[in-house]
Amino acid sequence: MKQLRSIYNYTALFLFLCVAFSCKNAGTVEDIDGNIYHTTRIGNQTWMVENLKVTRFNNGDSVKYLKSNNDWKQEKQAGYSFYNNDIALVKDYGFLYNYNCLQDIRGIAPKGWRIPTEDDLRELESFIKSNSAGIFLKEKGNSHWLTSNVIGNNATRFTALPGGYRDEEGSFYMLKSNGYYWTKTGSFEFYHWSSRMFQAFADVRRDSIFKKYGFSVKCIKQE
Amino acid sequence: MNGLINRVFFCVFLWFFYGCNNSSQENIVDFERTISEQDNVFTIPKEIKNAILRQFPSVEIIKKEEYSKLFWDFYDSSIIPNECFTDVNNDQLLDYAILVREGNKLKLVIILSDNKDYSYWISPFSIEKITAEGVNFCVSIKPAGRTDVVKKVPESLVIKKNGFLVRNLEQDHFVFYEENGKIKNFKML
Known part of the structure; x- marks a missing residue:
């Protein structure tokens, strides 16, 4: 017994x-630095909830931190920064990566994950089936977003945040009002005043200047 | 004693299993239904509107009732056409734009916030001559980005920060934006 x-x-x-x-x-998913990200299942896709804040490629090589405007402007390799070089903002908003980070074969997305494509966005939109996709994708409330009449409810748990962007000159813009995320070939955006998700700001195929811009990254799981 | 430990173990196991099952399941939400949770309408605070009238004593704030019948053929009656707000000077604070009348001239007032105070700017020119039919212009937000227009020659505007867009019915007419502390405008027609 x-x-x-x-x-x-x-x-x-x-x-x-x-x-x-x-x-x-x-x-959850863990990156090579040991950062843990929550994940959310939206239709047949799995997305990262928090913005990426990894400092190394998957082979262990460092991604270059580009602090000064001059470093950012001159750099032709993969690099990252964070808004206003204020480390306190990283916890919530993650890093702003340049285009070369997305294309580098060493990969910044955790193993088994990747940078989203435009097709991924189409699938996300078709699952939500609404012109107001931004409401369901933006973080709930105004703890990060500026006040508006179309507050996100985060019904998808996607948790889009207004991390702003860094331009080709190295200047930072639009924290708290606009959120910019990379796809493989451009950006998708959210605005504090709008219920929609946009894809109008950066298209590197039409204008290569956007390769010098810095946006947030949210990875998607390889299924 | 052992039996008690077993039971606690079993409960923790079930709790964990339920929590795990819940976190990995597909997110099935009636998305449209969740919109109805939003019932707040934020408008420009009254003290700011009063301050506009003190700054510019010859103006009156345009009211919704002053809009033309034609305007409401284009827009839903729930919108607020005469005012909007966003950050236009990149300080992470809301700035405001509101349409006013000065006699029969339609003008735009922009209020820039800083931590302690506000600064007020009024368009030096008339956007529209207001007639008996009513107002046809509305103000909304122009997100940071590039705008190309074709007038006699093609012209482009690239704004790094958000701006305010003034429309004649549904036609984009002006972009007002901040650059080096000054408000500038870009005519689109």
């Missing part, structure tokens, strides 16, 4: 650990 109880206890412990471990993997 005592032996049976012991077997039962060990089985329960084993199952508990299995569930706990698989649960951790289901709801």
Whole structure:
């Protein structure tokens, strides 16, 4: 009887650990720096909830931190920065990456994840099936977004944030009012006053100057 | 004692399993239904409107009732056509724009916020001569980005910060934007 109880206890412990471990993997993803990101399932896609803040490629090489305007302007390689070089903003808004980061084969997205494409955005929009997709994708409330009459409700848990952008000269703009995210070939945007998701700001195929811009990154899981 | 531990173990296991199942499941939401949760309407604070009238004693703030019948053929009656707000000078604070009348001239007032105070600017020219039919112009936000127009020759405007867009019915007419502390305008027609 005592032996049976012991077997039962060990089985329960084993199952508990299995569930706990698989649960951790289901709801989060870890980058090479050890940053943990929550994930959300939207239709058939899995997106990162927090903005990316990794400082190394997947092979361990460092992504260059470009602090000064001159460094940012001159750099022809992959690089990142953060808004106004204010480290306190990184926790919430993550980093602003230049275009070369997305194209670098060493990869900044965690293993098994990638930078979204325009097709991914089409699929996201078609799942939401609304002209007001921004409402469902923006973080709920005004803790980061400026006041407006179209406050996000984050029904998808996508948690779009107004991280602003860095331009080709190295200047930072529009924190708290506009959020810009990279796709493989351009940006998609959210505005504090709008219920929609836009794709009008940066298209590197039409104007290569945008390769020198810095935007936030939200990765999508390879399915 | 052992039985109690087993029961606690079992409960924790079930709780974990439920939580895990919940976090990995597909997000199924009736998205449109969730919009109805929003019932707030933010407008320019009254003290700012009063301050405009003190700054520019010869103006009156345009009221919704002053809009032409034609205007409401284009727009839904729930919109607020005569005012809007966003950050136009990149300081992470709301700035405001509001349409006013000075006699029969339609003008735009822009209020720039800073941490302690506001600065007030009024367009030096008339946007429209207001007739008995009513007002046809509205103001909205122009997000940072590039605007190309073709007048006699093609012209482009690139604004790094948000601006204010003034429309004649549905036609873009002016962009007002801040640059080096000054308000500038770009005529689109």
